[in-house]
Amino acid sequence: MAVAYTPGLRVTADALIRQVRRLPMKGQVLVSAEQTVAADQVIARAEMPGNLQTLRAAQMLHIEPQELTAAVLKGPGEAVQAGDVIAETKGLFGLFKQEVRASVSGTLEDVSAVSGHVRIREKPRLVEVLAHFAGNVAEVIEGEGAVIEARAALVQGIFGVGGERRGVLRVVADGADQMVQASRLGDCRGCVLVAGGGADAQAIAAAAGAGATGLVVGAVRDEALRDYLGYDIGIAITGQEEVPMALILTEGFGELAMAHRTWELLTSLEGKLASINGATQIRAGVIRPEVIVTREGAAAGGAPKEPEQVLEVGSRVRVIRAPHFGKLGRVTAMPVELAEIETESKVRVAMVQLDALGQEPFDCAQGKQAPAERLVRVPRANLEIMQE
Amino acid sequence: MADVMRIVATDCGSTTTKAILIERRDDEYHLAGRGEAPTTVEAPFDDVTVGVLNAVGELEELTGERFIEARESKVESRKSDLGSRISNVDLYLSTSSAGGGLQMLVTGVIKTMTAESAQRAALGAGAIVIDVVAVDDNRQDHERIARIRSIRPDMILMSGGTEGGTVQHLLDTAELLVAADPHPRLGRGFRLPVIYAGNSAAREGVEKVLGDRVDLIVEPNLRPQLEAENLGPAREAIHRLFLEHVMAQAPGYDKLLTWTSAPIMSTPRAVGEMVQLAAREQGVDVLAVDIGGATTDVFSVFGGQFNRTVSANLGLSYSIGNVLAEAGTANIRRWIPVAVDEDDLRNRLRNKMIRPTTIPQTVDDLLIEQAVAREALRLGLLHHGALASGLKGVQQARTMADLFTQASAGGTLVNMMSLGLIIGSGGILSHAPRRQQAALMMIDAFEPQGVTRLAVDSIFMMPQLGVLASVLPEIAMEVFQRDCLVPLGTVIAPVGRAREGEVVLEWRIGTESGQLRAGELKRLALETGGTAEAELSPARGFDVGAGKGRRWTGTVEGGAAGVIFDGRGRPLVLPSDEQERLRKLGEWVRTAGAMPGGPS
DSSP: OOOOOOOOOOEEEEEEEEEEEEOSSSOEEOOOTTOEEOTTOEEEEEEEOOOEEEEOHHHHHTOOGGGHHHHBSSOTTOEEOTTOEEEEOOOBTTBSOOEEEOSSSEEEEEEOTTTOOEEEEEOOEEEEEEOOSSEEEEEEETTTEEEEEEEEEEEEOSEEESOEEEEEEEEOSSSTTOBOOGGGTSOOTTEEEEESSBOOHHHHHHHHHTTOSEEEEEEEOHHHHHHHHSSOOOSSBOSOOOOSSEEEEEEEESSOOOOHHHHHHHHHTTTSEEEEEOOOBOSSSOBOOEEEEEOTTOOOOSOOOOOOOOOOTTOEEEEOSTTSTTOEEEEEEOOSSOEEOTTSOEEOEEEEEEOOTTSOOOOGGGTOOOOGGGEEEEEGGGEEEOOO | OTTOOEEEEEEEOSSEEEEEEEEEETTEEEEEEEEEEEOOSSTTTOOHHHHHHHHHHHHHHHHOOOOEESOSSOOOSSSOOTTOEEOSSSEEEEEEOGGGOEEEEEEOSSTTTHHHHHHHHHHHTTEEEEEEEOTTSSOOHHHHHHHHHHHOOSEEEEOOOOTTSOSHHHHHHHHHHHHHOOOOSSSTTOOOEEEEOSOGGGHHHHHHHHTTTSEEEEOOOSSSBTTBOOOHHHHHHHHHHIIIIIIHHSTTHHHHHHHOSSOOEEHHHHHHHHHHHHHHHHTSEEEEEEEOSSOEEEEEEETTEEEEEEETTOOSSTTHHHHHHHHOHHHHHTTOSSOOOHHHHHHHHHHHHHSTTOOOOSHHHHHHHHHHHHHHHHHHHHHHHHHSBOOTTOOOOOOHHHHHHTOOTTOBOOOTTTEEEEEEESHHHHTOSSHHHHHHHHHHHHOOOEEEEEEEETTOOHHHHHHHHTTOHHHHHHHIIIIIEEEEEEEEEOBSOOOTTOEEEEEEETTEEEEEETTOEEEEOOOTTOEEEEEEEEOTTOBSSSSBTOOEEEEEEOOTTEEEEEOSTTTTOOOSSHHHHHHHHHHHHHHTTOSTTSOO
16 A cells, blocks of 8 residues: 555634535425524424334234225325224124224324235424534525535544534633543533543533533543443444533543644634534544534635645654554654564554654754654554644 | 466455456466555545556556556546456456445344344345344334335345245235335435345235335245255345346446456355365365454354354454443453553553554554454354354254253354364454464464364455356365465364363374373474374363364374464363463463564
8 A cells, every 4th residue: 555644633723614414304495595594593494204103904803904995994194193993894783893093193104905004104203404503505405405614613523422512612621631620610501611631420420410512622531431421332433322412532532631732722712602513433434523613704715725644754743552642743754664563563654753842843844853762663554644 | 277377356345455466387376466455436436446457556566567458557547547457367356345345134034033044145145234124123113114214225135934934924024115115325216126035925915015116036935944944046146136236336346347257256255155165175164254443254164054144343443342342341351461450441442443543553552452352253253153053943853862962953053173274364363463363362262172273364365266266166276275374273172171280181293292281271383384193182071072081183284373282171261360360361372472572
């Protein structure tokens, strides 16, 4: 394979966000092209057909399936109420009559002379799609939804749970490496909380209990996530969890500080309305959780900068596996030959100059020699490219 | 066969397309080269042949030969050159699992009877079974309908009712399908193929209900009697429809189908063909496993009966979180020969889940991933054992002796004592830094009994050899034995009960001899390609393949791990005391030569 890279997550103060907001089925679109929409505005609506309930009518009446049509009292399309008699036999001289009553209210959908079944469709359910973030309608998808577009700050997380939520950003930690302080929570109704270093199980429960709609943190311990959900996540496809508050991790599991740049951006947006989504899919067609904050007064336009995807000498990187997990640095060399690592595997590696705490990152463009202790060899598969 | 000098075969996987070149030299067929490139079924390419040409292009670079006709340079554009094709070879063959493979819904009447037979038919044909609908699946009709709508299968296999059995349930299922109105995953506007292989008495009614709503194909009943299955016709129909419908709808396959000398085969089916051929040729029961990032495929041939299962959520990257959820931390920790705290273990596995393409750089991380692999393999075999079984629902005449042995119909066919060969595949096994690590992972996970050979498919070429076997089985087998299988050695595991330290086996292998005690793992070097005559005398009450206390004689084969004597007992129970467990694990791993940094 010629190219080895791990695309980094996007963290930017200004991006053009375009999202397709679509109904799960055909319905009615309530907005028009170029219209300005608010985050909580309903843009499309549909009636989801109710559940289909089957009654084994012929069997219940002790008749053959082909005799059912004559025994049914209502036709397809007619409304029925739970308990209504919908089919009956005449019996003998009015005696020994058998009848079938509707098990639910709805519409009689089908009477089958082949199987002898009657099917009742329950009442439809209303499904609505919101704009989710403030912006403009870039395109209307007839009968399905719309494409919403806005200039916004965007933070992609690495993992999340809980679906779409909206709330005002509020910072509840003192730094990128500081945990949530329960004492700072107070009334969190309508808030998306931000804490750098993470949150333990008690703080997560307290935030959810205080009415927060979301919590964005650097990391949590897996045990705290299990406590919050009440079960162990199996496959990393999330977003449908029944939790009161969406939880987004920007770095991973364990005790990890939020990346400085992410922390700076989120704290600078405190007080603004954030649209967040914890949905994550780590498979082909990867989906990462995200925080979107629409920039006020900015007109849509201009293509967003695509994340850098090729790892090369000079790339800013983050190490995403032990023993240097979470450290940032810059690639100084990309040896062609396979190199043997501690496990005795022979793999493609990169030489990475790690940033020292409190020091300027090493600038390979200026050809400075790196101190040996900060120069490490890392498998290329364990590097994530950081956007600069 | 004499005219075939050169064969190119490709396997278009979900992420990578692999090409191999087989050549005849000195009247023998050899693997002469291998190339790979990213699969290009998805956007922005939307054409599988781009990846095929790139993989074959790498073969060209490695061998200096030309296999691609009418192409000026390596394909890097978004569309492959229409004039390009594979040439300068006697045969070009391909398998495919790209685009998610063949995804099927199967239906039956009773879950453990006809629905299970339908599952076996679909899995054996190389499909991924995404749901099984049965009368007793504990779901309401509306739940079944919602599920069928959401999964969008490539095709449906309907079974149920033995001949002379139920008709009503088949009609119910047909009406359920009409209500769900499922659409195929690929190809807008084409009708979903539905294979009906149920009770022939219900055919007419099913045809009436499904009518022209689907593309209905009628095949003989796959479970005509409770005592017998007839899976062949349904499997052939699945294969035919896979080519005619699914492949024809997948991007670029219309072109690829015109390039190949024989029909394209689904990857798991091709592997299954090769496993069956190996079992036939070598006259042994075979277990083969392919453990990937998302799924684990298990294939077996026991007593001539082939079975395949897919554990869709057991894997070492995307699905590592599910192995944690299904096996639990205690089961994973028990295999790690160094102290790792539970909290740390959980966080490490979750970090692998969210960044699935990373690789272990430290010894601790490697040992943890190999521990997870043991649990994924163990669970994969458990799933396999449940489906690779005799027919359930069969009434048996019982003798008094059966009352004591508790033998029942529908028991698993998996017999670890009769098993002669285990083949491992997938990154964690094929690319383990030391071959001994692959051997130990398979021994710990599968707990083979008696005398069993171990091997890995080093570059996963069983798919290409499987499709070659459909045309030229002799060449496929020759290359399989010479270049595909990397022998790891032989494991000898006596089965019985003894106290720690008691002698359970006396052995003589070639000129060497010794004893094996309960709780011990020992290793005797026997190089790859080497064989030795063995005489194994188990202690009273112990069985090593010839019966309790009976001497076994035969030939054992060598490999990177040599001959491993496993006296740890079956089932393998690890010490409950933490320190003792770590001490024993460390001892076993070092004895097997599997500890990084330790002696090999």
